[in-house]
Every structure is written in C-alpha cells, then in structure tokens.
Amino acid sequence: MADTYDPSAFPPFAVTADLVILTVQPPTVRALLVRRAADPFAGSWALPGGFVGPDQSLADAAHETLARKTGVSVDATHLEQLASFGRPDRDPRMRIVSVAWLALLAEPVEPVAGDDTDEAQWVDVAALDSDLAFDHAEILAAGIERARNRIEYTTLATRFCGDEFTMAELRAVYETLWSTELDPANFHRKVLAIDGFVEPTGESTSGGRGRPARLYRRGDAVDLDPPVRR
Amino acid sequence: MADTYDPSAFPPFAVTADLVILTVQPPTVRALLVRRAADPFAGSWALPGGFVGPDQSLADAAHETLARKTGVSVDATHLEQLASFGRPDRDPRMRIVSVAWLALLAEPVEPVAGDDTDEAQWVDVAALDSDLAFDHAEILAAGIERARNRIEYTTLATRFCGDEFTMAELRAVYETLWSTELDPANFHRKVLAIDGFVEPTGESTSGGRGRPARLYRRGDAVDLDPPVRR
DNA sequence: TGCTTTATTGTCGTCATGACTAGTTATTGC
DNA sequence: GCAATAACTAGTCATGACGACAATAAAGCA
Numbered sequence: 314m315a316d317t318y319d320p321s322a323f324p325p326f327a328v329t330a331d332l333v334i335l336t337v338q339p340p341t342v343r344a345l346l347v348r349r350a351a352d353p354f355a356g357s358w359a360l361p362g363g364f365v366g367p368d369q370s371l372a373d374a375a376h377e378t379l380a381r382k383t384g385v386s387v388d389a390t391h392l393e394q395l396a397s398f399g400r401p402d403r404d405p406r407m408r409i410v411s412v413a414w415l416a417l418l419a420e421p422v423e424p425v426a427g428d429d430t431d432e433a434q435w436v437d438v439a440a441l442d443s444d445l446a447f448d449h450a451e452i453l454a455a456g457i458e459r460a461r462n463r464i465e466y467t468t469l470a471t472r473f474c475g476d477e478f479t480m481a482e483l484r485a486v487y488e489t490l491w492s493t494e495l496d497p498a499n500f501h502r503k504v505l506a507i508d509g510f511v512e513p514t515g516e517s518t519s520g521g522r523g524r525p526a527r528l529y530r531r532g533d534a535v536d537l538d539p540p541v542r543r
Numbered sequence: 544m545a546d547t548y549d550p551s552a553f554p555p556f557a558v559t560a561d562l563v564i565l566t567v568q569p570p571t572v573r574a575l576l577v578r579r580a581a582d583p584f585a586g587s588w589a590l591p592g593g594f595v596g597p598d599q600s601l602a603d604a605a606h607e608t609l610a611r612k613t614g615v616s617v618d619a620t621h622l623e624q625l626a627s628f629g630r631p632d633r634d635p636r637m638r639i640v641s642v643a644w645l646a647l648l649a650e651p652v653e654p655v656a657g658d659d660t661d662e663a664q665w666v667d668v669a670a671l672d673s674d675l676a677f678d679h680a681e682i683l684a685a686g687i688e689r690a691r692n693r694i695e696y697t698t699l700a701t702r703f704c705g706d707e708f709t710m711a712e713l714r715a716v717y718e719t720l721w722s723t724e725l726d727p728a729n730f731h732r733k734v735l736a737i738d739g740f741v742e743p744t745g746e747s748t749s750g751g752r753g754r755p756a757r758l759y760r761r762g763d764a765v766d767l768d769p770p771v772r773r
Numbered sequence: 774t775g776c777t778t779t780a781t782t783g784t785c786g787t788c789a790t791g792a793c794t795a796g797t798t799a800t801t802g803c
Numbered sequence: 804g805c806a807a808t809a810a811c812t813a814g815t816c817a818t819g820a821c822g823a824c825a826a827t828a829a830a831g832c833a
C-alpha cells in the first residue's frame with residue numbers, strides 16, 4: 314500500500330453499506346426496497362442503505378441498516394458481504410463506494426420507512442422494471458445470483474423458511490429461486506441423506522388439504538455434502 | 544441511502560485496492576508480497592496495493608496495481624473481487640477501506656519493487672509466519688480459501704498452468720491447493736469427461752523421465768459440470 | 774363410503790465415482 | 804542395445820447417487 318499519499322489532495326470518498334434483503338414467497342422472490350423521496354433518483358426504488366460511520370466497521374453499518382429497516386436482529390437472519398461497487402460516476406453527488414450485503418429473511422416482516430424515504434416495501438424482483446436508483450439494479454442482480462448459488466452448496470435455503478418447515482416448503486424455496494421443478498420424492502430422499510441439513514421435530518402439519526407433512530428444523534451443517542445440484 | 548449526510552463532518556475515508564496474487568508452484572502455493580519500507584509496519588510483508596484514484600473505478604485500481612507489480616496485463620490472468628475490509632483501526636494513519644482482489648498467475652513473473660517498498664517477492668504461503676502488515680493475513684487467507692473453492696466448480700485451475708499443460712500439471716494444481724493426493728487415472732478420466740474444460744493440442748511433452756504426456760490447453764467452459772469434488 | 778389431494782416410501786435402470794490392475798511409451802543407466 | 808524405471812493412459816468392477824416413476828399413507832371433502 315502506498316505511503317506516498319496525501320488524502321487531502323483528493324476529494325474524499327464516502328462509504329455506504331447497501332443491503333439486498335431477500336425473502337422467498339413462492340412463487341415470488343421479493344426484495345426489500347425503499348422509494349427515494351429526494352433527488353437524485355427521487356421516486357425510484359433503491360436498496361436500503363446507510364453511510365458507514367467514522368468509527369463503525371463495515372459489518373456494523375450493515376447490521377444497523379438491517380435493524381433500522383426491518384427491526385430484525387442479526388442472529389435471526391443470515392447476513393454476508395456481497396461485493397463492493399465503486400464506479401466514479403455511480404452517485405452524482407460525490408464519490409461513494411458501496412459495500413453491498415446480502416440478507417436472507419424467512420418472512421417479509423413489516424418494513425420501517427426511514428426519514429429519507431417515503432416508502433419501504435417488499436417488491437417481487439421478477440416484476441421489477443429494473444430502473445432502480447444508482448447502480449442498484451446491478452447490485453440486486455448480484456445478490457439474487459449469490460443466493461441462487463449459495464443454496465446449492467450450503468444450507469442457507471433453510472434461512473428462507475421459518476423455524477419449522479415442511480419438505481414441500483423447503484423444496485419450494487429451491488424451485489422458486491431456480492425457476493425449476495424438482496421431483497418431490499427425489500428431493501425428499503436427497504435432503505434427508507445429507508447429514509445435518511434438517512432434523513425432524515416429530516410434529517406434523519394439520520388442517521391442510523392432503524396428507525399432513527412432517528415438520529423439520531435447521532440442522533447443524535453449514536455446507537451441503539453432497540450439494541443439491543440444480 | 545441516507546441523503547441527510549454531510550461528508551465534511553466526517554474524517555474522510557480513503558479506499559485502496561489490495562491484491563492477493565497467487566501462483567501454484569508444486570508443492571507450494573506462493574503469494575506476491577512486498578516488504579514495507581516505511582512505518583507503519585516497516586519491515587513486514589504486505590499485500591501489494593494502491594489507493595483508488597478520484598476518477599478511477601475499483602477494478603481499474605486493481606488492474607493498475609497488478610500491472611505495476613507484475614507487468615502482467617489483465618487478459619493474461621484472472622482477476623476477481625474478493626471482499627472489502629474496513630475495520631476502523633485497521634490502519635493507524637487514517638480510516639482506510641480496502642477492496643481486496645484475487646489474481647491467479649501461471650508463472651511467478653519477476654516482481655517489480657515500487658517506490659514505497661524495498662522488496663517484492665513470491666512467498667510460500669505455508670512458510671509464512673502470518674505476521675503480515677495491517678489485516679493482510681486475514682485478506683490473504685480469504686484469497687487462498689477463495690481459490691481453493693473456485694477450482695472445485697470452475698475451470699480456474701487452468702489459470703495456474705501455462706498456455707499448454709499436461710494432465711499431471713493440472714492435477715498438481717489441485718493437489719497442491721487442496722493438500723490431497725488424487726488418483727492420476729481417475730483424475731484424467733474425469734477431466735476429459737467435463738465438456739470444455741481442456742482440449743488436446745495434439746502435441747506431447749518430450750525430454751521428461753517417463754512416457755511423454757499429451758498437452759492440453761484451456762477449453763471454453765467457465766463452470767465445471769459436474770464439479771471436481773475435493 | 775369413496776374420491777381427491779398431498780406426503781412419503783419403494784423400485785429400477787443408468788451413470789458417476791473410487792480403488793485397483795494392466796498396458797504403453799518414453800528416458801536413463803548399464 | 805537392453806533392461807529398469809518412470810510416467811501416462813486404458814480397462815475393470817463394485818458401490819453409490821440420481822432421475823423417472825410406481826405405489827402406499829393419511830388426511831379432507833362430497
């Protein structure tokens with residue numbers, strides 16, 4: 314890293330944490346977006362985000378934004394760093410580098426509108442006409458792609474389900490994110506064969522239409538071995 | 544993203560691009576490191592890096608650092624963004640956010656020492672006593688872990704080989720990064736079964752000890768289907 | 774009582790994989 | 804030249820994972 318550098322010679326950078334907060338509500342994938350109240354991009358949808366404070370870590374800034382928008386605490390969700398975006402002209406006001414994060418939520422909790430935005434809403438990403446503010450369409454696409462890949466090799470698909478879920482619910486997460494249909498019987502067999510993916514609660518659903526489904530909860534495993542191929 | 548923000552109220556952020564540049568020289572994995580000439584961390588190994596210029600994209604800053612240190616042009620290597628690191632105290636001088644990149648090189652080209660460093664050298668990462676400057680040990684570990692995972696699902700292992708390579712060379716890349724031994728016959732069969740992974744040149748090696756090996760070059764595929772499991 | 778719906782279990786052929794054996798083709802050292 | 808050796812490549816075989824699909828289980832509903 315260069316030592317011969319005078320920061321005051323440069324226009325300063327600002328750093329933001331912007332969040333791709335996803336939930337799967339079959340047959341839709343939804344992202345939590347805010348509608349911008351002020352220029353630039355007034356009226357456009359944008360990712361929720363906030364500036365990183367002078368003494369704040371990048372992760373803390375992401376946690377804070379998540380809590381501010383959803384009221385959800387960190388340990389109830391999965392939050393991972395996605396990538397950073399820093400084209401010089403991505404924000405017309407000043408030079409801003411965005412560190413993007415991906416959060417996976419089980420249920421679309423009631424979003425909280427902030428001071429700077431007049432609306433926060435879960436939006437079906439398929440029905441989005443992609444004119445998001447700044448380069449947020451690119452960031453959102455990266456987040457969805459990351460989620461699509463993660464569920465193949467990790468147990469993160471369970472993060473889109475509640476604490477207890479049926480095989481059909483878990484399968485619907487895969488089918489929705491991948492836009493495919495999976496054979497219920499083979500999926501069932503495969504998931505149970507992966508050690509630590511899910512564990513039965515002993516309970517079953519009731520009141521539904523067909524045969525009651527057994528309930529499962531998340532297992533201890535983080536990675537799927539073998540992976541669930543697409 | 545908050546509009547109610549006065550950047551001048553904050554100490555400014557600086558943004559750097561720091562590179563994990565890896566090469567595989569069986570049985571070692573080597574990283575290109577620089578020895579810092581000045582404080583802080585004078586005398587310590589550090590990742591090569593540089594500040595992102597006011598009108599420079601993050602990727603351009605990474606490309607520039609790579610070219611400055613190795614003289615290697617971008618299209619001869621693989622360069623991908625790794626992650627960003629921004630603990631408030633990671634640099635004692637000022638608030639610096641590092642966007643880390645991962646570069647994969649086939650051969651350890653002669654490194655070029657910069658103005659601010661008195662030495663640039665390929666270092667065996669296994670023999671590194673981990674007292675790198677700043678949080679660079681953490682970044683380096685993330686880069687190695689990324690490379691270890693990438694070769695499982697993508698064709699990037701060929702990036703550690705030259706333009707033409709033998710099956711044994713490709714296998715050695717996997718064995719070195721994964722610290723395992725792979726059965727030569729099964730590896731051979733598996734690699735050839737993956738469409739677009741490698742394609743034969745028709746040539747063979749000569750001058751080596753045993754039977755000459757056929758030469759291959761990179762195929763068109765990016766992802767491995769099926770993956771090469773560890 | 775059936776009929777429908779959904780969940781779960783079972784079967785079977787095919788293909789991928791790992792362990793292992795055997796054969797091929799060069800160089801190296803008598 | 805002629806083994807001996809090294810290294811690559813082909814073949815075999817048992818095991819296991821997977822996809823397609825049939826069959827059974829357990830509810831609700833007419």
